[in-house]
Amino acid sequence: xxxxxxxxxxxxxxxxxxxxxxxxxxxxxxxxxxxxxxxxxxxxxxxxxxxxxxxxxxxxxxxxxxxxxxxxxxxxxxxxxxxxxxxxxxxxxxxxxxxxxxxxxxxxxxxxxxxxxxxxxxxxxxxxxxxxxxxxxxxxxxxxxxxxxxxxxxxxxxxxxxxxxxxxxxxxxxxxxxxxxxxxxxxxxxxxxxxxxxxxxxxxxxxxxxxxxxxxxxxxxxxxxxxxxxxxxxxxxxxxxxxxxxxxx
Amino acid sequence: xxxxxxxxxxxxxxxxxxxxxxxxxxxxxxxxxxxxxxxxxxxxxxxxxxxxxxxxxxxxxxxxxxxxxxxxxxxxxxxxxxxxxxxxxxxxxxxxxxxxxxxxxxxxxxxxxxxxxxxxxxxxxxxxxxxxxxxxxxxxxxxxxxxxxxxxxxxxxxxxxxxxxxxxxxxxxxxxxxxxxxxxxxxxxxxxxxxxxxxxxxxxxxxxxxxxxxxxxxxxxxxxxxxxxxxxxxxxxxxxxxxxxxxxx
Numbered sequence: 001x002x003x004x005x006x007x008x009x010x011x012x013x014x015x016x017x018x019x020x021x022x023x024x025x026x027x028x029x030x031x032x033x034x035x036x037x038x039x040x041x042x043x044x045x046x047x048x049x050x051x052x053x054x055x056x057x058x059x060x061x062x063x064x065x066x067x068x069x070x071x072x073x074x075x076x077x078x079x080x081x082x083x084x085x086x087x088x089x090x091x092x093x094x095x096x097x098x099x100x101x102x103x104x105x106x107x108x109x110x111x112x113x114x115x116x117x118x119x120x121x122x123x124x125x126x127x128x129x130x131x132x133x134x135x136x137x138x139x140x141x142x143x144x145x146x147x148x149x150x151x152x153x154x155x156x157x158x159x160x161x162x163x164x165x166x167x168x169x170x171x172x173x174x175x176x177x178x179x180x181x182x183x184x185x186x187x188x189x190x191x192x193x194x195x196x197x198x199x200x201x202x203x204x205x206x207x208x209x210x211x212x213x214x215x216x217x218x219x220x221x222x223x224x225x226x227x228x229x230x231x232x233x234x235x236x237x238x239x240x241x242x243x244x245x246x247x248x249x
Numbered sequence: 250x251x252x253x254x255x256x257x258x259x260x261x262x263x264x265x266x267x268x269x270x271x272x273x274x275x276x277x278x279x280x281x282x283x284x285x286x287x288x289x290x291x292x293x294x295x296x297x298x299x300x301x302x303x304x305x306x307x308x309x310x311x312x313x314x315x316x317x318x319x320x321x322x323x324x325x326x327x328x329x330x331x332x333x334x335x336x337x338x339x340x341x342x343x344x345x346x347x348x349x350x351x352x353x354x355x356x357x358x359x360x361x362x363x364x365x366x367x368x369x370x371x372x373x374x375x376x377x378x379x380x381x382x383x384x385x386x387x388x389x390x391x392x393x394x395x396x397x398x399x400x401x402x403x404x405x406x407x408x409x410x411x412x413x414x415x416x417x418x419x420x421x422x423x424x425x426x427x428x429x430x431x432x433x434x435x436x437x438x439x440x441x442x443x444x445x446x447x448x449x450x451x452x453x454x455x456x457x458x459x460x461x462x463x464x465x466x467x468x469x470x471x472x473x474x475x476x477x478x479x480x481x482x483x484x485x486x487x488x489x490x491x492x493x494x495x496x497x498x
Contacts, residue, residue: 204453218479219456219466220466221463230486
């Protein structure tokens with residue numbers, strides 16, 4: 001893991017890093033040297049590691065809870081080169097969008113391909129992050145990712161025992177059911193009740209599939225991109241409950 | 250409205266009151282004389298105005314938000330005499346319980362009868378409470394009631410324009426759909442995913458029926474009585490957002 005740039009503002013240190021071909025960001029509290037919990041964040045389709053919905057939540061998790069937060073560019077996203085497969089994904093998505101089709105069914109194969117490539121990257125990144133003294137190998141790890149972040153995060157969490165709590169949502173397809181059934185850690189699952197891209201029943205079915213004893217579905221009125229701002233607070237408290245809050249908020 | 254007793258502890262003043270035949274409780278902040286928002290709380294079936302689930306939340310709403318909170322004994326409940334109809338309700342419920350039947354379908358007629366009697370009582374109580382200088386006629390009003398409290402609260406909120414936000418849940422029957430469709434204020438709706446008394450689809454259908462632009466379903470793993478403790482925090486923040494928080498928490 002190579003750190004390539006560092007900035008700091010409002011009590012948050014932001015560091016760019018690379019790990020092999022993977023480009024990522026690590027946000028940390030500007031003060032405090034004791035090992036602190038880590039939250040992994042996976043962005044949505046077509047977005048990148050510093051998309052507004054990632055950046056805002058990451059800063060919140062750091063300042064409210066004292067956590068470290070890591071975000072990776074998904075394969076073919078952000079600062080990473082696109083393969084022929086990635087170009088094909090984009091072409092398929094543009095075609096569906098142009099035809100006004102719901103994207104839910106279209107993204108299934110894309111997510112399967114991305115997850116196959118991204119899960120090993122996330123695990124290698126987690127190894128590298130836990131080798132940092134400010135994180136350490138013993139601290140709890142959370143995962144946050146909705147939409148494509150769920151398409152990658154559910155398979156990741158199913159095989160990665162270090163993830164102790166996860167926020168997923170805004171997605172539902174049957175190819176994820178088997179992985180969800182292997183997950184037993186606490187889950188907060190977001191669903192947009194009037195999502196134009198995700199069929200309500202498929203989202204409910206994915207929530208139903210998690211084997212977790214503690215799981216909460218937060219279904220909010222509104223479309224795909226209308227996740228309410230108060231869900232940021234809710235995710236913050238969810239991680240504070242399960243990873244152990246460092247700061248006060 | 251006659252106040253019949255008053256106690257005070259941990260910053261909360263608790264006053265018993267009667268209004269005609271109705272017996273109720275009003276919890277208020279021990280300090281502060283400015284008019285503050287009011288939350289109405291309706292208990293579950295077979296419970297009473299000071300049941301633990303009511304008392305704990307009421308104290309929390311007062312201490313965290315600076316609100317006043319009022320709770321009424323439902324008709325035939327708590328300190329109120331039972332009519333022949335109330336005795337009949339109890340007999341029907343005991344029979345279903347003894348037979349191990351889900352109670353959801355059984356309570357439909359009971360709730361209809363109770364709502365017809367309780368809605369006018371709640372409206373008269375609200376008139377009397379708003380005549381108190383520490384509450385006033387202009388402040389926002391919230392409603393909290395799950396299970397039987399939803400059976401009464403949905404018809405109440407449908408006809409009572411002073412209620413500006415409501416928490417409902419753990420109930421779902423078609424007789425409430427029409428009233429729910431008249432409700433447009435923000436709603437937080439609790440659902441127990443593995444509820445042995447409320448069919449999941451009927452709960453989802455009731456949530457779906459609300460006409461509110463802002464509505465959030467919180468479905469949690471677990472049975473009828475397993476509503477997680479963190480939902481108390483969530484309801485507190487919900488009311489703080491919509492009624493305007495007075496204190497800090």
